Amino acid sequence: xxxxxxxxxxxxxxxxxxxxxxxxxxxxxxxxxxxxxxxxxxxxxxxxxxxxxxxxxxxxxxxxxxxxxxxxxxxxxx
Amino acid sequence: xxxxxxxxxxxxxxxxxxxxxxxxxxxxxxxxxxxxxxxxxxxxxxxxxxxxxxxxxxxxxxxxxxxxxxxxxxxxxxxxxxxxxxxxxxxxxxxxxxxxxxxxxxxxxxxxxxxxxxxxxxxxxxxxxxxxxxxxxxxxxxxxxxxxxxxxxxxxxxxxxxxxxxxxxxxxxxxxxxxxxxxxxxxxxxxxxxxxxxxxxxxxxxxxxxxxxxxx
Numbered sequence: 001x002x003x004x005x006x007x008x009x010x011x012x013x014x015x016x017x018x019x020x021x022x023x024x025x026x027x028x029x030x031x032x033x034x035x036x037x038x039x040x041x042x043x044x045x046x047x048x049x050x051x052x053x054x055x056x057x058x059x060x061x062x063x064x065x066x067x068x069x070x071x072x073x074x075x076x077x078x
Numbered sequence: 079x080x081x082x083x084x085x086x087x088x089x090x091x092x093x094x095x096x097x098x099x100x101x102x103x104x105x106x107x108x109x110x111x112x113x114x115x116x117x118x119x120x121x122x123x124x125x126x127x128x129x130x131x132x133x134x135x136x137x138x139x140x141x142x143x144x145x146x147x148x149x150x151x152x153x154x155x156x157x158x159x160x161x162x163x164x165x166x167x168x169x170x171x172x173x174x175x176x177x178x179x180x181x182x183x184x185x186x187x188x189x190x191x192x193x194x195x196x197x198x199x200x201x202x203x204x205x206x207x208x209x210x211x212x213x214x215x216x217x218x219x220x221x222x223x224x225x226x227x228x229x230x231x232x233x234x235x236x237x238x239x240x241x242x243x244x245x246x247x248x249x250x251x252x253x254x255x256x257x258x259x260x261x262x263x264x265x266x267x268x269x270x271x272x273x274x275x276x277x278x279x280x281x282x283x284x285x286x287x288x289x290x291x292x293x294x
Contacts, residue, residue: 016173016176019176023179023183026183027183030186033190034190036219036220037190037193037194037219039220040197040216040219040220041197043220043222044197044200044201044216044222046124047123047124047201047214047222047224048121048122048123048124048201048203048214049121049122049123050110050120050121050200051110051120052110052111052200056197056200059193060193063186063189063190063193066186067186070179070182070183070186073179073182074179077175077178077179078175078176078179
């Protein structure tokens, strides 16, 4: 593949393709963040044992799975 | 005789029924949202000793959450105003699938913003036990800082209140000065700071500790 072909191929990439790639990268980072939030709630709940901790942990887990769902959705529909 | 009824009532109060206990357990979940908890039996902490009892569990006053809660409400309703800006910014040109993912992401971030702020408020607590004072701080995502000082090391307890919101909602800062090798404590924006100071002072008096500057 010559330099010209690569350059022409790059020019064919549209704006929305770039947006899609950036969104996917952003969502992947967000999924990692959501995973850290679960650990954060665990850590906080370990330090202070309060009644709402199981509910907050459930929320963190749901948040993590929703973020995975949106990541996969973006992967398929964009 | 009236005395007999009083005795029965007292007995009933001392021995709660199973229903009372269940009700208490259910309500304690909501009670734990309070910023000023006295002797919360359902709360424990990591370094608690078996014979240690929590006397006060404090957080920043609920009103201190006003700013981020307002911002959260604005973030929630912001997408409803998008149609007004569509012609100005030519938002029609954005493909529908991108609009959908964008909106979903917006609400995901909004939830995350609310959740993080709530966690910060809920778990950053000040604890007064019958033995010591404890300051639990969580910074960023996974960093925690817990400091404590035994009541014996406390040299002075004072509080300050300033500003309209503080006077209106009755919250302020409690300062606990300790011996040099132990860090000083600042309970920031806690409700009823006068009661906090009074409680700590009473606990110290019960243990025979004399505050700096006081003579007995």
